[in-house]
Amino acid sequence: MEIVVAYRRLYEWLPSKYNQMMRPSKTKRIAAAWPGQSVNRYAVGQDVLPFDLENRGDFTDLVHDIETTGRHPTDTVLKKYQPFFETIHVVDLHNLEYVVEADHGGGDAYLQHLFCSVLKTPHTCGAAVAGEIGKNKTNSNVSPSLDYEKLAVHAYQQGLLAVSRQLVVSAIQRRQEQLLSLTASSFPQQCLSSQILDRLIDLSVRVDANLFGSSVEREAQQRRGFVKLVNARDKYCHMDVAKVLPDKGWRNMLMSLRHGHSSQTRRFGSQLLQLQLETEPGRVLPL
Amino acid sequence: MVIIRPALRISGCAQGSSELSYRQVAARDYRVPEGIDRHSVNNKRMLFTFSTFSNGRLPSWSWRQEITESLHLATMASSRSIRRHYYYLAVLTGLALLLIRKVSSVLPHFAREPSIAERRIESIVQTTKDTRPTLMLHVGPPKTATTILQCSICSDGPAVGEILAVNHYQYLGTCPSNCSNKSVNKNQSTRYIRHQYSTFFSRPHPEEPPILGPDFVQKLTTARATGKNVLLIFEDFHRLSLDHLKVLSQHLRDD
Numbered sequence: 209m210e211i212v213v214a215y216r217r218l219y220e221w222l223p224s225k226y227n228q229m230m231r232p233s234k235t236k237r238i239a240a241a242w243p244g245q246s247v248n249r250y251a252v253g254q255d256v257l258p259f260d261l262e263n264r265g266d267f268t269d270l271v272h273d274i275e276t277t278g279r280h281p282t283d284t285v286l287k288k289y290q291p292f293f294e295t296i297h298v299v300d301l302h303n304l305e306y307v308v309e310a311d312h313g314g315g316d317a318y319l320q321h322l323f324c325s326v327l328k329t330p331h332t333c334g335a336a337v338a339g340e341i342g343k344n345k346t347n348s349n350v351s352p353s354l355d356y357e358k359l360a361v362h363a364y365q366q367g368l369l370a371v372s373r374q375l376v377v378s379a380i381q382r383r384q385e386q387l388l389s390l391t392a393s394s395f396p397q398q399c400l401s402s403q404i405l406d407r408l409i410d411l412s413v414r415v416d417a418n419l420f421g422s423s424v425e426r427e428a429q430q431r432r433g434f435v436k437l438v439n440a441r442d443k444y445c446h447m448d449v450a451k452v453l454p455d456k457g458w459r460n461m462l463m464s465l466r467h468g469h470s471s472q473t474r475r476f477g478s479q480l481l482q483l484q485l486e487t488e489p490g491r492v493l494p495l
Numbered sequence: 496m497v498i499i500r501p502a503l504r505i506s507g508c509a510q511g512s513s514e515l516s517y518r519q520v521a522a523r524d525y526r527v528p529e530g531i532d533r534h535s536v537n538n539k540r541m542l543f544t545f546s547t548f549s550n551g552r553l554p555s556w557s558w559r560q561e562i563t564e565s566l567h568l569a570t571m572a573s574s575r576s577i578r579r580h581y582y583y584l585a586v587l588t589g590l591a592l593l594l595i596r597k598v599s600s601v602l603p604h605f606a607r608e609p610s611i612a613e614r615r616i617e618s619i620v621q622t623t624k625d626t627r628p629t630l631m632l633h634v635g636p637p638k639t640a641t642t643i644l645q646c647s648i649c650s651d652g653p654a655v656g657e658i659l660a661v662n663h664y665q666y667l668g669t670c671p672s673n674c675s676n677k678s679v680n681k682n683q684s685t686r687y688i689r690h691q692y693s694t695f696f697s698r699p700h701p702e703e704p705p706i707l708g709p710d711f712v713q714k715l716t717t718a719r720a721t722g723k724n725v726l727l728i729f730e731d732f733h734r735l736s737l738d739h740l741k742v743l744s745q746h747l748r749d750d
Contacts, residue, residue, distance in 0.1 A: 209628055209629060209630040209631075209632065209744070209747045210628040210630070210631050210632070211632050211633075211634060212631065212632065212633040212634070213633075213634055213635070213636070213733075214633070214635065214636070214639035214640065214641065215639065216638065216639045216640075221638055221639070224638040225637070225638050228637065228638060281636045281733075282636060282639070284636075285634060285635070285636050285733045288735075288737070288740065289634070289740065291737075291740075292740045292741065292743070292744040293744060295628070301639060301640060307612050308612050314612075316643075316647065318640055318643070318644060319644070319647055322633075322644065326631070327631060327662075327664065327726065329659065329662035329664055330662060331658050331661045331662050332655070332658045332659050332661075332662055332664070334613075335655070335658050337612055340654075341647055341648065341655050341658075342643075342646075342647030342648075
């Protein structure tokens with residue numbers, strides 16, 4: 209029996225993990241109600257905060273744990289499995305062995321690596337190289353942006369809204385993506401401070417060295433990758449609500465969702481959203 | 496590892512079996528010439544397939560061996576008419592082989608060089624003996640593209656499973672229900688192990704060590720009884736306690 213453990217650099221893994229922990233789901237219903245309102249007997253609605261290393265509850269505990277042990281989560285899994293299994297492959301997602309690059313018509317690099325180098329299955333490897341495996345895949349586990357939640361909660365806290373939180377978030381998302389043809393990252397952004405960024409990359413380099421051994425080349429590669437991500441202003445930035453909310457279009461749209469109750473809320477909100485979509489842009493609804 | 500396949504093969508699959516999938520798998524290793532790839536005989540279908548050896552060249556073949564194989568198929572045939580057709584095919588095989596042998600020297604199509612990708616695949620998967628593990632277990636951790644990997648394998652329908660089967664692997668699962676916009680259909684969800692902890696382990700009494708789930712053990716045993724190596728991807732395994740790992744490793748050692 210052999211074990212495969214995947215490795216993703218910590219500076220990428222942490223924001224992804226944070227979004228997963230924060231994203232609303234059927235079991236984690238923190239976004240099913242406005243902050244302070246009870247969802248059910250066990251859950252209360254919460255604010256959705258952007259990615260940071262401190263003051264983020266369980267996530268901050270996880271960060272502190274990694275800082276204390278100096279171990280990447282992959283390393284932790286590896287150490288746990290090692291006493292029981294002889295062969296463990298650590299697949300570094302940043303250094304995959306592929307046959308044909310995706311840019312040159314090759315299939316997914318991870319699939320190529322798994323079937324060609326780890327499993328050594330020639331036919332399946334060929335299919336992965338040709339892109340025949342995974343062609344129907346959708347990245348269903350990607351966490352949605354928390355920015356829509358953030359805008360909705362901020363508007364609610366300013367007293368602009370009285371309808372359900374999910375309706376508002378969905379309306380915000382539809383306006384941004386369908387009406388304006390933009391994405392969550394198109395909002396004015398506010399980014400993490402350089403101190404936090406330095407802490408993140410230093411920790412990432414440290415845990416990487418603990419797992420793979422210290423290497424100047426690996427560190428340089430890692431720092432280059434990090435700079436790229438920082439410059440992309442995506443993972444380490446979030447919506448600047450203070451700039452978005454005063455925008456006339458957004459304010460009108462949110463005001464239009466001000467009224468509505470219980471079972472009528474969804475239909476009411478949908479109708480208003482439809483109206484909003486039809487009358488945009490420029491129409492200012494009365495407050 | 497040099498993949499030895501016959502130069503010309505006549506393969507039959509009963510009508511009603513997954514002919515399309517069969518052809519997809521066959522086409523990966525064999526060139527299937529247009530027009531003569533399929534021959535319908537009563538309710539049986541025959542597949543003429545030409546191999547491209549791993550070096551991309553048409554090798555010198557033993558036509559006697561090929562014809563012997565066709566004759567063997569004929570003896571195995573259940574009905575008289577099918578048997579007669581296999582004899583015809585054996586003769587056809589011999590004639591076709593002779594013809595191809597003559598023309599292959601002048602047709603560059605048959606003597607093509609392997610592509611760079613084919614050479615690389617060959618060098619990567621090259622092993623002196625089959626060292627593949629009985630069970631290959633991918634344990635995540637989360638947020639390392641595990642879901643994409645699972646969905647790539649399990650939402651593409653039976654094709655991936657059949658390609659893996661050619662390499663003596665069976666993908667047991669798991670298959671998350673949210674793999675694509677359309678949820679995974681019922682056939683696929685029963686084909687794979689369910690995406691939940693209770694499929695793999697249960698703990699009858701809180702004080703006692705956990706035991707392996709019967710469905711998991713049964714699927715594993717069946718796969719191994721049929722000589723299949725098993726691929727299993729389940730990121731929740733990263734959370735297993737030492738107790739669980741002990742039980743799992745013990746079972747696999749004993750099995």
